[in-house]
Amino acid sequence: MATKYCRADGVATWADATSAAAAATSCTLATAVDNVAAGDTVYISGLGGVYRTTLRPTTSGTDGSVISYIGSDTPVLSGANLVTGWEVYSGSVYRASFVYEQWVTEEPTQVFIDGTFGDPQTSTGACVNEYDWFWDADYLYLYAPGDPDTEYTSPGVEACTRFQACTFDNYDYLLFDGLTFKYTIQNGFEAWHSSNITVQNCIAEWNYHDGIAFYADSSSYSDFLVDSNTVRYNGIQGIVILGEATSGLIKRNDVYGNIVYQRGGTPFQWGGGIKCFGHDTLSWIDGVVIEQNKVHDNGYDYGPDNRGDGIWLDATGTTTPNVIRHNLVYDNVASGLHIERAMDSAVYGNVIYGNGGDGGTSWPTAGIRIVGTDTFAKDVDGTLVYNNTITGNSIGIYSGGDSTSQVVNTVIKNNIISGNTAQELYCAAGADNDTTNGSGNVYEQNCLGAEGSNFIYWNGNISTYDAFISASSQTDNNIESDPTFTDSDNDDYTHAAGSTAIGAGVNLGASYDDGLLPTSTWPDGVLTADRDDY
16 A cells, blocks of 8 residues: 655655655645555645645545545645736726636636635626626636735635536545535535545535535445535535435534525525435435534525525435434524435434524425425325424424325424424425325324414414314324423523423334434534433
8 A cells, every 4th residue: 555645836745744754655636646546545735835726536446445535734625726917907996817727718606815705796897895806808807905916915816717626437435534625616526426435524615516516427326425524605505415326424514604605696596505316217315314414504595485405305215214313403594404205214303493584485494394396296205204303493394295296104203393483383285194195194292382373284274282183183192382492592402301391202212212412513522312301
């Protein structure tokens, strides 16, 4: 097994090199992948500056002998180039020649000024505030208080020019640890048709599309691990699993601020924090576990629709259940958890609050949203929703189908669904067991808080527990009082001493006992415990 050491400036040895490091092969990022074999390690140093090129692995590892790309001294792999040579265009508007280094000829998707996100404008005349920019005919225009060459030096004006910071296709058994992927015109980290890939302890930020992306369009992939990363301020998804994927784990990531900045008044409709998406009738997501993540503040309030879910499963599950458990999901503009066209999903032990904004008008949002859709006429079947705490959202749980899809065999049990601003529970279009668009759905042993005006929707608004039991023919065993949280003002949703919800649920087995503790910190201090007494 060989070792390579890499610096952005390509110097032969590191300033802090050990004798072993000095003796090892030295390289730049462009040559880091050359002559690499299974079991080798490439150390990518943050010394020597920012890497303004794309990492493109070209060799697979093997089972037990992965190829590792390890960061030290916080290396940054950037999709942006520095723009220099500014001249006065008019008043405080400056311009510099800027031409893409690749075949792309459209305007830059993003510009950063000493790390500040620039504000794109539609003309030079609209550039009237610092950080306003416009691009036209191979020139970048920027409003600045002085010559940008001297006004901005940390590091300066950066325009995004590369598609990815790291990308590869059909290479397996690779590990990426401690790297930063940022400022691309598409995705920060991008793996196509590749199995046994680990991305851990990385940062993926300010990419125009996705932060960390696993894709397939012609074959399946499996056994990926996305662990303990910070994924923020990307334009569509923070983490996305697309195509036919199986046996993956997305764990302990802090995912926030995605689908917020890049797209101005028309943000991408289908984005958010974490999304697993089988994109057509032939590709599905199976056996993926999403656990112990903190997913928050994703999305954009776009008039009639709130866009940006926290965690979204779409077209998932045909053989092995997908699991969402022990996540903290809060303050996302659309739904906290979105379960769509999903088969046999298990959703349990999550804390979900403050999601959904004003609820939208054409796309109802909720703490948990469970829907079948007419697209590909896919049902949602066999979803288990156990032991979740759902409060302060627009709707607590929303469930319903479309004209050609059904909601069947959903079991919603042992949940705290209380203090949401519209309905605690909204069931329609099959979720209400109408036998046309749905049947076999069960709602019991939940705490829906104190009854109140229109607090449940079941083929119409319902204001009392007795009316709900009569309309739904469900078992009359819900907790009909406020759950009494320990300190909801400070986001501690454990139960206060004496709460009527303590010990009131049904025993669902050891698999569902644990819950997330409010003392958890990310990524290394995530704690769960038996929730019977809290």
